[in-house]
Amino acid sequence: MRFQAIHTNITVADLEKSVAFYKKALGFKVARRVNGADGTFRLAFLEIEETGHRLELTWYKDRDPYRPGDNEERLGFIPHVGFAPDNFDAALAYHKGMGIVCLESPKRGVYFIKDPDGYWMEVVPRHRAFGTPVPEADTK
Numbered sequence: 463m464r465f466q467a468i469h470t471n472i473t474v475a476d477l478e479k480s481v482a483f484y485k486k487a488l489g490f491k492v493a494r495r496v497n498g499a500d501g502t503f504r505l506a507f508l509e510i511e512e513t514g515h516r517l518e519l520t521w522y523k524d525r526d527p528y529r530p531g532d533n534e535e536r537l538g539f540i541p542h543v544g545f546a547p548d549n550f551d552a553a554l555a556y557h558k559g560m561g562i563v564c565l566e567s568p569k570r571g572v573y574f575i576k577d578p579d580g581y582w583m584e585v586v587p588r589h590r591a592f593g594t595p596v597p598e599a600d601t602k
Contacts, residue, residue: 469507469516470543472581477521479578481506487562487575488545488583490517517543542574542582550587557585 474480484490490508493516497504501523508517547553557563557575564576571590574582 467515469518471518471520472543472579473525474519474521474577474579475526476578477504477506477519480519481508483578484508484517484519487557487560487577542584544584544586546586546588546590548588550585553585 481492485492485508488510490510492506493509494507495505496507503523504521506519508519509515554563554566554573557573560575562575562577563573564582565574567573572584572586574584576582
């Protein structure tokens with residue numbers, strides 16, 4: 463049985479601020495919006511058309527978004543979504559210009575950006591992201 467990842471969900475404090483961030487920083491477009499009839503939630507499904515994977519941003523009237531713990535941030539091992547740009551060096555320069563790079567790891571060859579709610583997004587060179595597949599025996 464095989465599965466395809468179709469979307470990742472995160473809770474945000476300000477839906478429109480987050481939509482604007484993901485459009486500018488990572489090239490997402492709004493694919494769909496849903497507003498709860500009772501006003502308790504709003505969703506924005508963002509996508510990068512070439513990948514088919516969507517990012518679902520959810521705003522709840524009475525719920526705070528996720529906040530990473532101090533230890534998670536200090537160690538750099540926190541929940542995140544990974545992205546592989548066509549041009550890693552240009553992406554890094556662009557994100558540095560935006561002032562959103564929160565951790566660079568030249569040794570690992572990746573960097574992280576932080577969105578308005580403190581979520582980290584990992585940026586990985588395409589050759590590393592889509593390199594050698596994991597052997598079947600190692601996935602069980």
